[in-house]
Amino acid sequence: MALKESGLSGEKLLEMFRTTLLARRLDERMWLLNRSGKIPFTISGQGQEIAQIGAAYAFDLEKDYCLPYYRDLAVVLAFGMSAQDIMLSAFAKAEDPNSGGRQMPAHFGHKAHRIVTQSSPVTTQFPHAAGIALAARMAGDNIVAYASTGEGSSNQGDFHEGINFASVHKLPVVYVIHNNKYAISVPAEKQYAAKQLSDRAVGYGIPGERVNGNNIIEVYSAFKRAVDRARSGEGPSLIETVSYRFTPHSSDDDDRAYRSKEEVDDAKANDPLLIFQNELLEEGILTEEILQNLEKEISKEVNEATEYAENAPYPEPESALLYVYEENAGEE
Numbered sequence: 001m002a003l004k005e006s007g008l009s010g011e012k013l014l015e016m017f018r019t020t021l022l023a024r025r026l027d028e029r030m031w032l033l034n035r036s037g038k039i040p041f042t043i044s045g046q047g048q049e050i051a052q053i054g055a056a057y058a059f060d061l062e063k064d065y066c067l068p069y070y071r072d073l074a075v076v077l078a079f080g081m082s083a084q085d086i087m088l089s090a091f092a093k094a095e096d097p098n099s100g101g102r103q104m105p106a107h108f109g110h111k112a113h114r115i116v117t118q119s120s121p122v123t124t125q126f127p128h129a130a131g132i133a134l135a136a137r138m139a140g141d142n143i144v145a146y147a148s149t150g151e152g153s154s155n156q157g158d159f160h161e162g163i164n165f166a167s168v169h170k171l172p173v174v175y176v177i178h179n180n181k182y183a184i185s186v187p188a189e190k191q192y193a194a195k196q197l198s199d200r201a202v203g204y205g206i207p208g209e210r211v212n213g214n215n216i217i218e219v220y221s222a223f224k225r226a227v228d229r230a231r232s233g234e235g236p237s238l239i240e241t242v243s244y245r246f247t248p249h250s251s252d253d254d255d256r257a258y259r260s261k262e263e264v265d266d267a268k269a270n271d272p273l274l275i276f277q278n279e280l281l282e283e284g285i286l287t288e289e290i291l292q293n294l295e296k297e298i299s300k301e302v303n304e305a306t307e308y309a310e311n312a313p314y315p316e317p318e319s320a321l322l323y324v325y326e327e328n329a330g331e332e
Helices: 010-036 051-058 073-078 085-088 124-141 158-167 195-204 216-230 260-270 272-283 290-313 317-321
Strands: 065-067 145-150 173-179 208-212 237-242
Touching: 010 051, 010 073, 010 085, 010 272, 010 290, 051 073, 051 145, 051 173, 051 216, 051 237, 051 272, 065 124, 073 085, 085 290, 124 158, 124 173, 145 208, 158 173, 158 195, 173 195, 173 216, 195 237, 208 216, 208 272, 208 290, 272 290
Parallel strands: 065 145, 145 173, 173 237, 208 237
Antiparallel strands: none
């Protein structure tokens, strides 16, 4: 399907492209900061941005809830987080809206944008999404929750418990497996025996769909169907997006131990960001002039966010115990 036949306006497609490009440039900057010793850790979504953007823009970004996993940088940017928010987290500064500098980077959370804080144990957000959806139904709030994880994490117990509960009660959640073919160092063929993970939906009695995570319109269309279904009271869906992780698992990983340079280079030669960019150029939605201006704007945005976060104050050491113990315990 051509971009212009997707039902998305040229303006919306350009917005989606800008968010995708911002996610990539922020991600690249955080790797440079890590390698130069300025931030301690980063975990990447490079190669997966199209799957994330196609998914996010199918939701109502003004009222729906987002329960992301740690690679979902493009998703949380779409839901309203800024480059500065991301950099404050990377530098673990006091103003970090995710956790006030207390949590690892990529543990996203922003109350104002309905981005629900995730934990380090993976996939705990799946039952949380069911809980949010149940609470919304009881309150008469017509929202849909997005909850994502990687294919490795989809083998955790929380994954099944969350989807099962949402399925039984027909709750408005779209569950997502972003399959990037590696669970840290373990390739997909050693993680699960199923032909495709979306087939697990059959066991819950809900629709399941596998999509090409490099094709933005295929992703958006699948998520739009699932969101519309959830909002109309028909219950959850399970979508599996298939893409490829360009980087090591994290800045602490050496992927040369488990995959070849040729494999990674072949994937990068079909970079979904560049495919989307070229489609926009071919259809006249994007021009070289607009592209150059976007690159300049985003470079300025990333530079300013980096500078601000690097110079922002760290949390006071005494604040480490805030929200850990009940204050004034035992006092009358």
